[in-house]
Amino acid sequence: MKKVLYITANAKSEEQSFSLKAGREFIDLYKQNNPQDEITEINLYDIDIPYIDTDVFSGWGKLQSGKSFDELTDNEKKTVGKINQFTDQFIEADKYVFVTPMWNLSIPPKMKAYIDTFVIAGKTFKYTENGPVGLLEGKKAVHIQASGGIYSEGPAKNFEFGNSYIKTVLGFIGVNSVESILIEGTAQSEPGPDAIKAKASERVKEVIKGF
Template sequence: MPKLLYITANPKTSAALSKGAQIGEAFLEAFTKEKPETEIVRMHLYDMDIPEIDMDLLYARAKLSFMGKTFDQLTMVEQEKITRMHELADRFIDADYYVFVTPLWNLGAPAVLKAFMDNLFIVDKTFTNKEHGPEGLLTDRKAVHIQTRGGIYSTGPMAEYEFGDRYLRKALGFLGMEVMDSLVAEGMDHFPEQAPEIMEKAKRLAVETAKRMASEE
């Protein structure tokens, strides 16, 4: 059974409060119509235990990778955090399709998304190092990013300041995943009178993209 991982990084959990969630739900509805056998797994990052790359994790990774230590030789805290890191990575790897729903805040994605992604970069699990450089291991997986922006960042003077979508696409590509064109709804704060039209356009695009993702092998 195929599995779709639906990842949200916004403290607003309901579609009534979150424009991104509204677009995401439109995507899911269209996808499940095309591929009804798909298992949908929701991950709301604000409700999860996500280890940050702190001193414990830095030392745990170093001890296991090049300091010659075994798992049993780690401190209890290091064991707990490295175990949680691998649990998150394993849950991520277990899917076939991925939908990320995030807002653009202060030029980037919410910090919780970066913390989550930091747990996925594990040598010989999600990528490996070759003579020619790193190579992603999460091939044959498709991902799409749904992002809402209050201002205009696709063109004009703010285009060079958008680092949320840009980061996520690069990170997923590094891991070997096929990243589809992002679904962006922008300008709703700057042009509130146009917000309904912007949202309808984004939902239509979400439906089209969902159908394409579900139909492509």
């Protein structure tokens, strides 16, 4: 049995979102093909994600100095403890499906906050004399992203910091098998929503085979 995290960051409903519709099709197909696997859905707009703030830094500092978790303040325990829960959950999973819209050339802030809970030195990567090394090798991921324009090619390619960022972060922690499902041009008149959805569905069926 494999553990799969289905992670979404979109304030819209599935009916209103190109990426969430494709994500739902993907995870439903995965369930049909892998009924024995355990799938955990994480809607980042439904949960509280701690930011890395002064309590987190002070808590981490105390732990690194040799103090126990019980010696942290209540606020430090709350934030550091919550981050630890997300980190452990991420490490325990075998596969990941990230679903995001492109907002202002990148990912929603909720997704960035979530990423900050699992890119943790000593847990998902380590520093060596030859530089950082990822610790989560052998895992797979898919990123489904919808954007109003075309960013995979052409003049706007250099402005794409959503899918490229997620792939870079995952590679940094050792997850090098990452497929992308890019749903582009949703704000353009051509080719239109029906054609875009049909193309996305074809890509979903293609990627699911190797996931």
